Amino acid sequence: MTDDIREIRRLAAQVAADVYAPMADELDAERRPLPVEERKRLGELGFLGIALPEEFGGSGAPISHALAVIEELGKVCRPAAFQVFESNTGPAQVINHLGTEQQRRRWLPDIVAGEKTMAVAISEPDAGSAATDMRTSAKPVDDTYVINGTKRWISNGGEADLYLTYTRLSDAPGSKGIGGIVVEKGTPGLSFGAQEKLMGFRGIPSADVIFDDVVAPADNVVVPAGGFGKLFGVFSIERLGNTTMSLAVAQAALDRTTAYVQEREQFGKPLVEFQSVQTNLADMVLQVEAARALLEKAADSADTGLPDPFKVSLAKCTANEMAKRVTDLGMQLHGGNGYTEEYGLERLHRDSHGWAIAGGTPAMQRTRIVSELLGRRFDQRR
Ligand SMILES: Cc1cc2nc3c(=O)[nH]c(=O)nc-3n(C[C@H](O)[C@H](O)[C@H](O)COP(=O)(O)OP(=O)(O)OC[C@H]3O[C@@H](n4cnc5c(N)ncnc54)[C@H](O)[C@@H]3O)c2cc1C
Secondary structure, eight states: OOHHHHHHHHHHHHHIIIIIHHHHHHHHHTTOOOOHHHHHHHHHTTGGGTTSOGGGTSOOOOHHHHHHHHHHHHHHOHHHHHHHHHHHHSHHHHHHHHSOHHHHHHHHHHHHHTSOOEEEEOOBTTBSSSGGGOOOEEEEETTEEEEEEEEEEEETTTTOSEEEEEEEOSSOSGGGGEEEEEEETTOTTEEEOOOOOOSSOTTSOEEEEEEEEEEEEGGGEEEOTTOHHHHHHHHHHHHHHHHHHHHHHHHHHHHHHHHHHHHOEETTEEGGGSHHHHHHHHHHHHHHHHHHHHHHHHHHTTTTSSOOHHHHHHHHHHHHHHHHHHHHHHHHHTHHHHTSSTTSHHHHHHHHHHHTTTTSOHHHHHHHHHHHHHTOOOOSOO
16 A cells, blocks of 8 residues: 555545534434535545546546445445445446546546546446346437437435436437436436335435437537446546445444454353354455455556556455345444344345445446456347
8 A cells, every 4th residue: 555545535534524423323314414514525525536546536546445435434424425426436436537628627526525426337228137128219400419218226316416327328229329428416317216115325416317309419419329438437437436435334343343342241251262253353354355456456556558458347246245244244243233233234234235235236247357357248138
């Protein structure tokens, strides 16, 4: 670890403990998103633009610096970490990598400052893992596109100001017709479904995004039809963020459990004195450290461009599944207390499941891993 990462990690851990930990329970219990002023605070701290270029207000640092901040915030307050995730690893990176100079100037400074936030709208009611089955279409009319369709499970849906919408920009079949266009909240015809009541992810809004003859300027097209592969190339950065969220959740469960088994006594001695408790704790450490090593390898591969998709899928698949197991073990080692909201273990477990569905399931990551390993594609339709 370089001194720079250590320093930003230390700062993020401090802010997490002082500012976001005290509000985390309430945001979860009330399913309330991070207040706008708190998002702006993240902007003022420079956390929203760590891995975005300096000319747009960011720091131009490697992605690993942003991941360190996501982890520290994510250990205590996922709604706060989510903002750093969206701006540094999410749709804003698509604008950064694939947008025109004019688009980057138009949208990135506000995102870096926390003035605006962005969501990515890919999934649809009938197109989840099979994203290229999407039906939302954008028809060219003069110098605009008219968009119709429904997107589902959109994190930050209803809350975000800008929606990077993957849509059919031409009649070409499959992935060939798909591109990306930004739609601004408030555009006539753009509406949102009711907020989903998810098992976890409480405090991170999720809703359908509905397009009913929404007119967006052609200037808002970030990636024209046929650019789906490029969009998914940059999506590897989002998967690094997703992996980090899983790691954060698991590390938090491990930290809390390590403290708990030394404090709690049964049969006249601390739980940690029992060999089976040691075995379980060791299993938690083993799994967290293995996932961390894979994440670091994947993040290092992004030093000179986009991350290596093979390394990213290895890390995401491992971390997503690891977080579910490790939080489960943590709950068990907390006994009855692990099953209460008060101790926070159940929340970590609920959240671990969400990250393992978002951003492509472990099953789809496995297909990708073998595909990259063998250098060939596996057609899921034939
Ligand atoms: C918390 C959360 C946040 C999300 N945020 C966003 C967001 O911001 N933007 C967005 O666009 N989407 C978002 N999503 C949607 C997410 O990307 C999809 O839920 C995910 O891709 C899976 O699609 P699905 O739910 O339709 O499940 P399905 O695709 O129906 O899959 C159901 C099951 O079948 C398996 N399966 C499907 N196809 C195959 C196959 N070929 N081989 C083996 N197994 C297969 C899957 O692995 C899964 O276990 C989010 C989802 C969640 C839960």
